[in-house]
Amino acid sequence: MNTFINHALLTLSLHKGLALLVSAFITSAAVFCVAAAAAMGLRHRSARSRSAVWRLGVVALLIVGAWRLMPDLTPPVAVMEWQVDVTPALQLETTVVELPLFELPEKSAWEKIADGFDRWAVCFWLGMAALWFCLRVVGVLLGLRALSRRCSAASRMMQKIGSEAGLPDGTAYRLASELTSPMLTGWRKPVIWLPAESASWDESRLSAVLRHEAAHWQRGDWLWQWLSQAVLCLWWWQPLAWLARKQLRIETEHAADDLAVSDAEHAPEYARTLVEIAAGLPSRMKSGLGVTMFGNDGVKQRVQALIKTNRWRGRIGMGALSVLAVVVVLLAVLAATKVEFVPQQPVYRSTAKLVSGIKLEANDSLSWQEQMQDFYGTIIETLESSQMQHRAAERVRVLNPKLADHKVEIHASQNKGSGLIQVMGTGDDAKYTHVYLDALLDEFIAFRQSVREQAQGKVLKTFLEETVKKRKMMEDKMEALEVFQRENNLTAVTNGNDKAAQLLGTLQLQREQVRTEILDLELAETDISAFYQSLGRTSERHLSEMDQIYLKTQAEIFVLQNDRDYLLKSHKADHPEVVAIDEKIARAKHLIESVSQQIQQGLQAGILSLKRKVDILDKKIEEERAVALDLGSKIANHDKLKTQADTAREAYQKVSERLEQLAAMPVNQSDYVTIMERASPATAQTTSSMLPIWKLWTPEKKAEKQMDVKKARTAQATVK
DSSP states (O other), X not given: OHHHHHHHHHHHHHOHHHHHHHHHHHHHHHHHHHHHHHHHHTTTSOHHHHHHHHHHHHHHHHHHHHHHHOTTTSOOSEEEEEEEEXXXXXXXXXXHHTSTTOOOOOOOHHHHHHHHHHHHHXXXXXXXXXXXXXXXXXXXXXXXXXXHHTEEEOOHXXXXXXHHHTOOTTXXXXXXXXXXSOEEEOSSSOEEEEEGGGGGOOHHHHHHHHHHHHHHHHHTXXXXXXXXXXXXXXXXXXXXHHHHHHHHHHHHHHHHHHHHOOSGGGHHHHHHXXXXXXXXXXXXXXXXXXXXXXXXXXXXXXXXXXXXXXXXXXXXXXXXXXXXXXXXXXXXXHHHEEEEEEEEOOEEEEEEEEEEEEEOOOSOHHHHHHHHHHHHHHHHHHHHSHHHHHHHHHHHHHHOTTSOOOOEEEEEEEOTTSSEEEEEEEESOHHHHHXXXXXXXXXXXXXXXXXXXXHHHHHHHHHHHHHHHHHHHHHHHHXXXXXXHHHSOHHHHHHHHXXXXXXXXXXXXXXXHXXXXXXXXXXXXXXXXXXXXXXXXXXXXXXOHHHHHHHHHHHHHHHHHHHHHHHTTTSOTTSHHHHHHHHHHHHHHHXXXXXXXXXXXXXXXXXXXXXXXXXXXXXXXXXXXXXXHHHHHHHHHHHHHHHHHHHHHHHHHHHHHHHHHHHHOOOXXXXXXXXXXXXXXXXXXXXXXXXXXXEEOOOOOHHHHHHHHHHHHHHHHHHO
């Protein structure tokens, strides 16, 4: 069984046209299965949701067909590959090709038929689809034209009932004796076709029929019928496409019935009308001109669905919407996935072995194990490095200029508990893989030898360079420190910085004292009386002539006020003595006011003078601060240069000591790596699997594809 499947897959991988048909059949069958499963899951829901599922299935079939027939214009998003193993055939091909006078056998009749079908499969598919679609269009147009010639206009009552049923204005109503079932046609405006005997129907029957046709128009079933017809013409050879179209038409009629029934009370009456009209119709009818009310062999199921209670009738719930969303995703994945039958690339493997070891002097067993792991890990990483593989490829080009380049993957591993390292090369060409692995081993041994020769001298050279570098850095730092010390007297700079700091403190103290005096004068200017009261309690301030006059006059007013108070005890206020004292008090107060004005002017002049003094002190403080900052920056720069010089001297001393230790250090370790077994002849590795591989599509080079197909065809011919 597996041999037959492998042979079939190999045949499909060699015949592009046949593979295209099989790929299209598998994808379309998967689309039908998804739609059928979703419709089955929604069997207890509304017919509207089930018809939506089949509509999605029809659209997916159309997209799949268009996508498969135009692979160059619209590449797929994902690919489901069956990788066909052709390695045994290729091995036979290699053996036979080396024989002299080799000729491919003549193709059999079956192979010639298969090749011809492979070349003309797509053209035959499209030709039949286009022919059938044209015949359907011509047949519909001729049929409608014949009906138009032999039809008659409907009555106004029928037009009125149609408007009440929901048909748009401008709807044409036609009676035709050839019709046995009501029918809807029209692109932009609907045309209702009724049998001739519908003229004798009662109003309830006409209303039911026209509500049904109005439901078809509102749902756009006329356009969906033509779309399904186009899909059927495209998939004329796929029986599941016929079944999908049939299911779509059945669910379309059920959905139109649900939309025509306004509520549950009208359902029995509508079902009775369906039975009465269907009773006079023939058992089998053709309905290719438009969307007919009957002719899909499902009147019994429609009546049962109408009588049955269904709370989802005419609407789609959240559960059905979720199912539709899942269906959309699945159909999109199927439509975007292309099934391919690809010849599996041959894989050849060659192996080699290295033996390695290392001698270490270590007292700590843990340190010894870590060093061993580092040693073997370094060998493995070196073998697998891109630089080593590049050197091997260059060696192959030089030694074998006629050998074409191929990609070879290298994998190295250590055998557990031993010093053997197994190196494995995997590639798509047997000879190149074998030669490449040998070249890799030679390049690795040469690299190890060069490293061993250069290791000791390179380390010593590195330390010498580092010592020179550290010495140069120390000399530069010392020179910078000496230049700074020559240009700046550090003692003078330090003393100057101290004096500048002291002078700056003195000036700031003087400025604060002057500001305090300004505040006292401003307070005195605000309230002279309070100022002289406080002045009387202290003797720090020297009294001026105006100060003495103010204080003397203030004392006289106090004495006169006491005399007046005493006289008022025995005399009235208009007594001559009291009046005389009042005049003296008034003259004294007038004098106080005059003196106060003079004092205020003097205070204002003193405040201005003190503020000018503060400005002078501010300038001096800024000058001294700049001097102090300059001197401080020089001191900080000196400390920085001195620290850098000391650090550079210490670094130089450490490097010098390390260099002396390295020169005196004996060699205390040795290691070796040699080739135990050179590369073995490359052997083919086969991996068989009957399951396809799904992956995202990536562009491939056309030349590589052609080369794969050419190899597979030659292999097939060789086997035969």
